[in-house]
Amino acid sequence: MAKVTLTVNGRKMSGDCEDRTLLVHFIREKLGLTGTHVGCDTSQCGACVVHLDGKSVKSCSILAVQASGSTLTTIEGLAGQGDMHPVQAAFKTHHGLQCGFCTPGVVMAAVDMINRHGGALDEETVRSELDGNICRCTGYHNIVKAILAANAEMSASRQAAE
C-alpha cells in the first residue's frame, strides 16, 4: 500500500492505495470524483484527461503514487469558484456533447489546447489536437465549433485585460 498526497482542485487531499492503482482509479474511487471517466484500457480514448501540474494528462497512463505531491485539477474543479469555465459554457452553447461520457476529458484537453496555442487556433489544429480523444456521439463537428468559440472568447478577454 502507498500513501498518495495531492492538491486536488485547490484542496490538499491524501489517501492510501495499492501500489498498482492508476491515477484515474484513485481519483474516482479514493477521491470520489467520478467526473473523470474510464473509456478504454489502452490510453486511446481520453475520457480520463485531467490537468496535472497544469498540463493535460491521461490519468490512466500514470500510477497514483507517481502523481503524489502534484497539483491536480479535475473537471469538477475546472471552473474554480465560478459557474462554468468558458470552455464548459461554449460546449453547452454549441451542443458540443451528447451522452457526456467523453466530455470531461475532451473539455480538459481543450482547455490545455487553448492555453498552449494562445489565440492561434484554427479548425485544422483543433482537429489534430483532438486526436487523443474519442467521441462516439457528436462526430466532433460541434466539439470543434465549441473549442474555436471558447478560444475566441478567451482571447478577447485576455486582450481586454491587457
Place this chain on the structure above:
Amino acid sequence: MGIEGIGARVARKEDKRFLTGKGRYTDDMVVPGMKYAFFIRSPHAYAKLISIDANAALEMPGVIAVLDGKQLQADGIGNLICGWMIHSKDGSPMNMGPWRPLAVDTVRYVGDAVAVVIADTLGEARDAAEAVAVEYETLDAVTEAVDALKPGAPQVHDNAPGNLIFDWALGNPEAEVDAAISASAHVTEIEIHNNRLSPNPMEPRAALGIYDSAEDHYTCYTTSQNPHVARLVMSAFYNVAPENKLRVIAPDVGGGFGSKIYIYPEEIVCLWASKKTGVPVKWTADRTEAFMTDAHGRDHISKVKMAFDADHRITALKVDTIANLGAYMSLFSSAVPTYLYATLLSGQYAIPAINANVRTVYTNTVPVDAYRGAGRPEATYLLERTMETAARELGLSPAELRRINFIRSFPYQTPVIMNYDAGDYEASLNAAMDAADWAGFAARRTEAEGRGKKRGIGMSCYIEACGIAPSAAVGSLGAGVGLWESAEMRGNAGGTIEGVAGSPSHGQGHQTTFAPLVADPLRRGLDHGPIAPTATPQGHKGMGDPGSRSGAVGMSAIVKALDKVEAKAKKIAAHLMEADESDIVIEGGELKVAGTDKSLPWFQVALAAYTAHNLPAGMEPGLKEGAFYDPANFTFPAGCYICEVEIDPETGTTKIVQFVAADDFGNIINPMIVEGQVHGGIAQGVGQALLEGVHYDKDTGQLLTASFMDYAMPRADDLPSFKLSHQNTPCPSNPLGIKGCGEAGAIGSPPALMDALPHAIGPNHLTTPAPPPEGGEELNAPPRGGRPRMRPIIIARPPSARRPACLPAERRRNTSPAA
C-alpha cells in the same frame, strides 16, 4: 418562455451536469458493502467446458465467491432469448439454440462467460480469476457466415442443422421476379459485403445488482437503453425475480447506439450473485470486454440483381442475403436482417417487383444485433451501391438515374410491406446537389488533378423506417412485445407541470426535447418542471428508445397525456367561470372563455383541482393523467447525402473534402439536437466505410480487433465539418408530424462515401460479382512517410485489423505524464 418553443435551438438542460462532472453513470454508483465482479471468459472460440476448479481462488485475499453456470442453472435462472419469432419459408420456426448466462457445458465464442469471481476489490477479483482452473476441450470453430453454411462446417448449435437459423423470404414470388429480370433491357449484378462493426459507446456496459434480503427485493443499476424491457424480460423469462420485486434503474447512460438495448448475461448474474453472496455486486466492462461481448452490428453478404427497362426504370430487384448472427440469438437479432432490412429494399424508388431472401447463420462470434440503423443501413448500402454501379453501366449520371426512379406520389405501397406516407425525395436531392455545388465538381477535379490528386463525388438517397411500431403490425410479424409508448403528466397545485415519459435517454437530450411540449407559447405556454425520460421504470411503462422512436412515439404519448390534463383543466375552468367547456381556450398560460374577457390563470385552475372545494359534480380531485400511444404506421425519414473525396495516389490516403446531408425528418422540435444526431450518425457511417471493422482469425476464431489500438474509431482529424439542411414533409401518422432523426446519418453516409471512391479512381471490384478482395493493392500501399491520416481504402471491407498497432506519436499528444 418563448425561447423554449417548438423549433427553437434550446440549449440542453442536461449539459451542466455532464460538463461539471456531475453526471451519474452506472459505474459511478457506490453503495455500502459493495463488492466487485470479474467474469472468467472463454479464451476459445468453440470448446466443451470440462471442469472449473475454484479451490485455489477461494483461498485468495478478498475473495467472497466463485460462481458458475451449474449453480446458476440450479437456482432456476433461465436462458437468454430472442424476442422476435421468424418463420422460414417452409413454415418452420427459427432454430434458437440455448444461451446460458454462464456457460454450462459448451462455450461458443471468445468471451463467452463461464464463471464469475466476487471479491472485495476489482484487483482481487481479477487476481483470483487467474487462479481458477478451467478445463476445455477445444473444437473447430467457424467465424464467417458463408463458411458456416458449407457442408461439413463446425455445428454451433445441435438444433440448427447446417448452422441455419432460418431461411426467410419477403416480397414477390421468386419466379415472378426472375421472369421480370429476364425480360429486362439491362441487369446490374453486384455482390455486397456489409462489414461487421462494434458499436463502441464510450461508456462501457456496467451493472450493479443489489439484493435486499429484508424486503426480498432486487435493484439493478444498469447501462440500459431499455430499462422497462430489461425488468420485464429478467422477470418473465430469466426468473431473476417477479416484476414487483425487481427495480431496474438506468441512470445517465453514456451512449448505446443499439448495443445497450439488450439484456446481457452480466446484469442477470450480478443480481443473482448479490442474493447468493449477500452483498451488492458491481461489474463494469473494460474496453476489451466490450469488444468481446457487446452485440456487434451488420455482417451481411448479399448478391443483388437490379433490372431496368429501356427507359432506365427499375423493373425488378432480387436480393439474396446471408446474415451472421454470431454464436447466440440476441434479443432482437432475428428482426434486424428481416423486417428492419428487407422491408426497406424499395428505397426511394418505384420498384414493381422485389424478392428478398435472407438466411441467418450461427458462427463462433459475438452475437450480432441492432446497431445504429439496424438493417436499414444494410438495405441502403446495398441499393445505393447498386444504383451507382447501374448508373455507370447505363452511362447516366447518378442523379439522373435516381430521378427517373423516384417515388413521387404518396401514400405508396411497396412490394415489401411498407406503406410510405409522405416524402419529397427530389427536394432533398436538389438541396444536397446545390449545397455540394455538384455542378462545380468538374472544375474542382481539374484543379485537384493539377496538384496530382484524384477527386471523386458520390451520392446516396436513403429511406428508413422509424418510430418503430404499431404494436398490432409488429405482433403479426413475430414481435414478442408491443411497441407503444407511455407518459404520465401532472399539473401541480402551484401551476407547474411535470411528468415522466416512458422513453429513456442514453445521451440524446430527451429532457430538453420534451420540454417544449409544455412550454411552447403557441401550444400551451405553461411553466414546467422536469419531464423526465425514464430512468426507473417503476409505475409507468415504455418500450425503449431504439429505432429513433422517442420523438414519433414517445413524444406523442406525452402529447396525449398533456391533452388529457388540459381537457380536465378546461372542465374545471368552465365550471369556475360558468362557461361552456367548449368555449375554453388555453393561451399564454391562461384559460380563457373565447369571445369574452373572462379568464383564469392556469395556476388557479390547477390549485382548484387540488383544493377540490369547487369541482364539477362527480369529478375526482387532482390533475394527473397518463396515456399510452400506439401509432398508426412507421415513419419514413429520407434524404440525400453527398460526399466528395480527394485521394492522394502517392500515399493512397483519402481525405473527405466535403460532406453534405439533406434530410426530411418531418417536423423538428429542437434543430440543434437533430443536427447533433446527424453529425454523430455520419461519423459512424464514415467509420464503417473507411475505418472500422471487426475481424476474427478464421482458423482460431480469436477476435483480432479487441481494443481501440486494433479497431480504428473515427477521430476529429478523420472528418470534415458537415453541411446540413432539411426539406421536411410532416409525418401524417403522429400528432407532432415527427419522423425521427437518430439513425439517418449512419444509414445515408456509407454509400455516399463508397460511391465517391470509384468516381475518383475508376470502377472498383464492386462492379463485378466477386467477393471483396483484400484489396486495391496499388492504392493500399503503405504511405511513404508521415502517418496515415486516414486508412487508404478502395475496398468493401475496411482494413482496421491492419491499422498499425503502434500509433504515431501525435496520437498520444496529451497522454504523457512525464512530458
